[in-house]
Amino acid sequence: xxxxxxxxxxxxxxxxxxxxxxxxxxxxxxxxxxxxxxxxxxxxxxxxxxxxxxxxxxxxxxxxxxxxxxxxxxxxxxxxxxxxxxxxxxxxxxxxxxxxxxxxxxxxxxxxxxxxxxxxxxxxxxxxxxxxxxxxxxxxxxxxxxxxxxxxxxxxxxxxxxxxxxxxx
Numbered sequence: 001x002x003x004x005x006x007x008x009x010x011x012x013x014x015x016x017x018x019x020x021x022x023x024x025x026x027x028x029x030x031x032x033x034x035x036x037x038x039x040x041x042x043x044x045x046x047x048x049x050x051x052x053x054x055x056x057x058x059x060x061x062x063x064x065x066x067x068x069x070x071x072x073x074x075x076x077x078x079x080x081x082x083x084x085x086x087x088x089x090x091x092x093x094x095x096x097x098x099x100x101x102x103x104x105x106x107x108x109x110x111x112x113x114x115x116x117x118x119x120x121x122x123x124x125x126x127x128x129x130x131x132x133x134x135x136x137x138x139x140x141x142x143x144x145x146x147x148x149x150x151x152x153x154x155x156x157x158x159x160x161x162x163x164x165x166x167x168x169x
Contacts, residue, residue: 082114118149
């Protein structure tokens with residue numbers, strides 16, 4: 001596995017590949033209504049946001065398999081978003097996210113968080129492996145086959161991360 005920061009100016013082809021993964025997402029995700037999906041033009045604006053960094057994940061030298069987008073939300077709080085090629089091993093993505101989180105905590109991040117559909121069991125399992133916990137915040141947004149989609153916030157604070165590493169050491 002290899003990770004590196006993507007650059008919107010030199011890696012536009014990789015961003016195009018990343019954007020196309022959504023067409024191959026699980027059926028429940030593709031068919032959900034009322035869920036924000038950026039147009040290509042909005043996506044191009046988003047990747048140039050100065051508060052966002054994108055970390056590419058390669059399963060081998062030639063295969064980009066995931067991108068971890070991290071947005072600074074202020075006060076040391078960073079929101080993560082995951083784009084992944086279908087059938088990428090969850091372990092590969094988890095290892096990459098672990099590295100990104102560890103680097104950001106070492107650089108002063110106070111909290112890492114994601115908002116994920118309760119139905120997205122794979123991402124929730126990954127978050128649990130990263131010691132992220134539900135903080136009690138939920139929201140309803142969008143629907144799938146007439147049923148509302150419940151979103152939950154999972155987070156890990158600097159204190160939680162430090163305690164975890166102290167136990168390992």
